[in-house]
Amino acid sequence: MHTDATTLPNGAVIEGDLCIVGAGASGITIARELNNSRLKVILLEGGGFDFDQKMQDLYRGEIVGQPYFPLQAAALHYFGGTTNHWAGWCATYEPIDFEKRDWVPHSGWPITRADLDPYYTRAAPILDIVPNKWDAAQWKNGDSERVPLISDSKLMWTKMWQFSPPTRMGQKYRAEIVNSPNVHLYTNANVVEVEANESVSAVQSVRIRGFDGKEYRARAKRFVLCCHSIQNARLLLASNRQAKAGLGNDNDVVGRYFMEHFEMPCAELALTRPESTGTKLYEFVKLGGTPRGEIAVTPAAQREQRILHGTCSLEAGNYGDPVLSTFQFLDTATMNQQRAWEKAGRKGEPPSTKPSEPPRTKGAPRFYHLSTRQEQAPNPDSRVSLSAEKDALGMPRAKLDWRVTDLDKHSMRTFYHLLGREMGRTDTGRVQIRDWLLSDDKTWPSFISGGWHHMGTLRMGTDPKQSVTDPNCRVHGISNLYIGGAAVYPTAGAVNPTLTLVALSLRLADHLKAST
Numbered sequence: 001m002h003t004d005a006t007t008l009p010n011g012a013v014i015e016g017d018l019c020i021v022g023a024g025a026s027g028i029t030i031a032r033e034l035n036n037s038r039l040k041v042i043l044l045e046g047g048g049f050d051f052d053q054k055m056q057d058l059y060r061g062e063i064v065g066q067p068y069f070p071l072q073a074a075a076l077h078y079f080g081g082t083t084n085h086w087a088g089w090c091a092t093y094e095p096i097d098f099e100k101r102d103w104v105p106h107s108g109w110p111i112t113r114a115d116l117d118p119y120y121t122r123a124a125p126i127l128d129i130v131p132n133k134w135d136a137a138q139w140k141n142g143d144s145e146r147v148p149l150i151s152d153s154k155l156m157w158t159k160m161w162q163f164s165p166p167t168r169m170g171q172k173y174r175a176e177i178v179n180s181p182n183v184h185l186y187t188n189a190n191v192v193e194v195e196a197n198e199s200v201s202a203v204q205s206v207r208i209r210g211f212d213g214k215e216y217r218a219r220a221k222r223f224v225l226c227c228h229s230i231q232n233a234r235l236l237l238a239s240n241r242q243a244k245a246g247l248g249n250d251n252d253v254v255g256r257y258f259m260e261h262f263e264m265p266c267a268e269l270a271l272t273r274p275e276s277t278g279t280k281l282y283e284f285v286k287l288g289g290t291p292r293g294e295i296a297v298t299p300a301a302q303r304e305q306r307i308l309h310g311t312c313s314l315e316a317g318n319y320g321d322p323v324l325s326t327f328q329f330l331d332t333a334t335m336n337q338q339r340a341w342e343k344a345g346r347k348g349e350p351p352s353t354k355p356s357e358p359p360r361t362k363g364a365p366r367f368y369h370l371s372t373r374q375e376q377a378p379n380p381d382s383r384v385s386l387s388a389e390k391d392a393l394g395m396p397r398a399k400l401d402w403r404v405t406d407l408d409k410h411s412m413r414t415f416y417h418l419l420g421r422e423m424g425r426t427d428t429g430r431v432q433i434r435d436w437l438l439s440d441d442k443t444w445p446s447f448i449s450g451g452w453h454h455m456g457t458l459r460m461g462t463d464p465k466q467s468v469t470d471p472n473c474r475v476h477g478i479s480n481l482y483i484g485g486a487a488v489y490p491t492a493g494a495v496n497p498t499l500t501l502v503a504l505s506l507r508l509a510d511h512l513k514a515s516t
């Protein structure tokens, strides 16, 4: 069933058993799991079925601290959510990502990788990738050149990625949701407040507001917020009529521990024997195409070096490129452009004017650009709070204070030292690390690029003083309020978050079914 909420009369009340707020990767996954069940499910989506600039502007926010992408460009506000423009890169988190690591303050999930394994299996087909096929050996495809660059290393290994077409969840699952007998989708239904009972121990309703000023309510026995990490935190913080600091925020944890993945070109690799060194396993073919590997730091090396989890991708440069020119090409052009952009008083990232590289004409490439993908350390000061500015619906906008720590920077630098060591030891090649990465903080680019991945803000844990949600994603102290999505991640892992958040959403749906 589907209703455009703008057709409802002012003051309308919608009733159901379960109310899901937000129809993106997480909300659609949970709604589909409950399709054809005996639960009456209300699915509230702020946007319509298509992009609308006015709706998207509700995501605009303030950036303080580390420069970041404009918030209204970093997530999408309509049916299907940010999967309407995600890139579809999928990989699993590793067991170490869930562990408490004494060198990573605030690390440790209350669940393990083994707890998520069955859900990874179920999540894969939802995103149109192959389940349980994550070893390099499984993707050899009968090609003797598809082998790891460095084998049997104590420091480095090859982690595999699969590529979703990418699945646009709003398009792919729209008919199933709209035709469901028990899931009722309301579009243009922006939730502006979560309303609790007098003792603030349970949610009674959510308040929905339209651009025309009309207001509606949805009442249910249980609620799940699936609005993405920044918007989920914003909604709880803005729901501050009964609880001054916001719902679920008795211990001032809501909005904290915001995390991204660092995604930056950091080094160059020159192969010793390009003609006989197989790099096919690392080639990116196309979205939806053959999986590829990235070089990752092993759990043993993370423990020994006391660093965060990171990987790097290989992008072929030109045949005969001297390393220096590759350096100049990337460093000088990009960094000068960034400096000029900032000098002119502009914020964010300048539009790319990078010349495209001439096509490679002969032979195997000797040079590869190495790009980092790394988790960042959870940090309570890296946070989402409320801005003084309000949006068109009267809701305070989000304010993002993204912080980068010394451990983040140290880990990135150490990764390339280890990689260089391994490439040299095995005589596979030589690694040239960018100057800024080798030197002190002041020379780092002012714009440190994230991967457009928002994690943390409502972290999962067993101690309400240190976390917002319990291991079942329920908000501590509020009996019927749950969180879907990467907001609950206590740590970020090295790889992109969506496969894991779909797996967690399936787990949450199972919990909701079992506890009905």
Ligand SMILES: Cc1cc2nc3c(=O)[nH]c(=O)nc-3n(C[C@H](O)[C@H](O)[C@H](O)COP(=O)(O)OP(=O)(O)OC[C@H]3O[C@@H](n4cnc5c(N)ncnc54)[C@H](O)[C@@H]3O)c2cc1C
Binding pocket: 021, 022, 023, 024, 025, 026, 027, 044, 045, 046, 047, 073, 074, 075, 076, 077, 078, 079, 080, 081, 082, 083, 085, 086, 087, 088, 089, 090, 189, 190, 191, 192, 226, 227, 228, 229, 231, 235, 451, 452, 453, 454, 484, 485, 486, 496, 497, 498, 499, 501
């Ligand atoms: C450019 C880009 C590329 C990306 N590429 C990848 C990738 O390759 N691999 C990967 O793993 N991840 C990628 N991501 C991240 C991925 O898109 C997100 O992890 C994922 O979509 C998050 O799912 P979600 O359900 O939590 O949020 P979303 O998918 O954003 O869904 C949230 C939904 O909630 C709705 N909503 C928000 N607020 C309200 C409200 N107040 N009331 C009602 N509804 C509301 C929104 O309209 C939206 O439909 C990328 C992101 C971007 C921006």
